Amino acid sequence: MIKIDISKQLHGSNGLMDLDINADIKQGEFIALSGLSGSGKTTLLRILAGLEEASGKISVDKEVWLDGKNSLSIQKRQIGFVFQDYALFNNMSVEQNLLYVNKDKKLANKLLELTELKQLAKRMPNTLSGGQKQRVSLCRALMNSPKLLLMDEPLSALDPNMRMKLQNEILNLHKEFKTTTIMVSHEPSEIYRLANRVLVMKQGKIIQDGNPTEVLLKTSGSQKFSFEGEILDIIKTDVIYIAIISIGQQLVEIVLCEDEAKEYKVGEKVRVGTKAFAPTLSKI
Numbered sequence: 533m534i535k536i537d538i539s540k541q542l543h544g545s546n547g548l549m550d551l552d553i554n555a556d557i558k559q560g561e562f563i564a565l566s567g568l569s570g571s572g573k574t575t576l577l578r579i580l581a582g583l584e585e586a587s588g589k590i591s592v593d594k595e596v597w598l599d600g601k602n603s604l605s606i607q608k609r610q611i612g613f614v615f616q617d618y619a620l621f622n623n624m625s626v627e628q629n630l631l632y633v634n635k636d637k638k639l640a641n642k643l644l645e646l647t648e649l650k651q652l653a654k655r656m657p658n659t660l661s662g663g664q665k666q667r668v669s670l671c672r673a674l675m676n677s678p679k680l681l682l683m684d685e686p687l688s689a690l691d692p693n694m695r696m697k698l699q700n701e702i703l704n705l706h707k708e709f710k711t712t713t714i715m716v717s718h719e720p721s722e723i724y725r726l727a728n729r730v731l732v733m734k735q736g737k738i739i740q741d742g743n744p745t746e747v748l749l750k751t752s753g754s755q756k757f758s759f760e761g762e763i764l765d766i767i768k769t770d771v772i773y774i775a776i777i778s779i780g781q782q783l784v785e786i787v788l789c790e791d792e793a794k795e796y797k798v799g800e801k802v803r804v805g806t807k808a809f810a811p812t813l814s815k816i
């Protein structure tokens with residue numbers, strides 16, 4: 533069990549902001565940490581890792597990581613950290629990056645096999661793709677059998693296909709090692725696939741704490757669809773107008789009458805909704 537009860541005054545974008553976090557995390561939980569930019573997610577991870585000071589207490593099982601002025605050093609905390617920008621040692625091969633953390637060759641091999649990196653073990657990081665680099669940094673973070681794995685938007689620099697592949701690998705690694713994990717993510721589908729619990733932060737506080745269904749599904753099964761998107765263009769045809777909306781990776785056309793077309797502007801954020809129809813599924 534990880535017990536967190538910390539506070540710290542931060543300089544938010546609108547003046548001072550108190551980071552105040554009180555949460556208990558069970559062994560093996562996979563937590564998605566979500567919330568608007570500037571809400572304090574990265575700072576919380578950095579405090580847990582011992583990279584930043586805070587007041588309060590953090591304990592992991594019977595071990596005290598922080599208690600008032602007493603703070604266990606980063607090296608002694610047994611933390612794995614995966615950053616968005618990989619942070620690999622570029623002068624070391626893939627295998628050396630892993631063995632630098634811990635000389636356990638058997639574990640390094642197992643991790644490289646699980647993430648299909650075995651053939652790349654002797655390669656240098658700058659010869660790898662973004663997805664491969666992030667797999668290496670994930671493996672490296674697991675080399676010291678961390679009590680807590682912290683990941684700060686680890687997949688946000690990757691294209692959607694690679695992102696999905698890495699989500700599966702993260703899931704496999706979590707099944708295998710059951711490492712207690714906190715991962716910052718903004719993507720609902722990613723959170724839904726990976727996490728068993730979601731913490732949503734706002735202005736330094738946790739404002740929602742629940743399982744992904746409770747936190748993410750707002751329609752409660754009512755079959756109303758609603759997607760957020762942005763108007764890319766409004767095109768006039770003979771008698772009607774067509775708004776081109778970008779929703780995630782897709783472009784959608786919505787027919788507008790003249791009065792509606794006047795109401796909206798290109799660049800505006802909109803909600804595309806539909807009700808009273810039965811959605812169907814088909815394989816792709």
Ligand SMILES: Nc1ncnc2c1ncn2[C@@H]1O[C@H](COP(=O)(O)OP(=O)(O)OP(=O)(O)O)[C@@H](O)[C@H]1O
Binds near residue numbers: 568570573576584
């Ligand atoms: N050591 C610090 N002392 C004071 N203020 C800080 C410190 N570190 C960060 N901040 C401020 O705290 C706020 C929260 O920053 P943080 O990076 O934790 O947010 P975030 O939720 O991770 O945002 P993003 O999603 O954009 O990465 C920011 O306004 C930042 O400037």
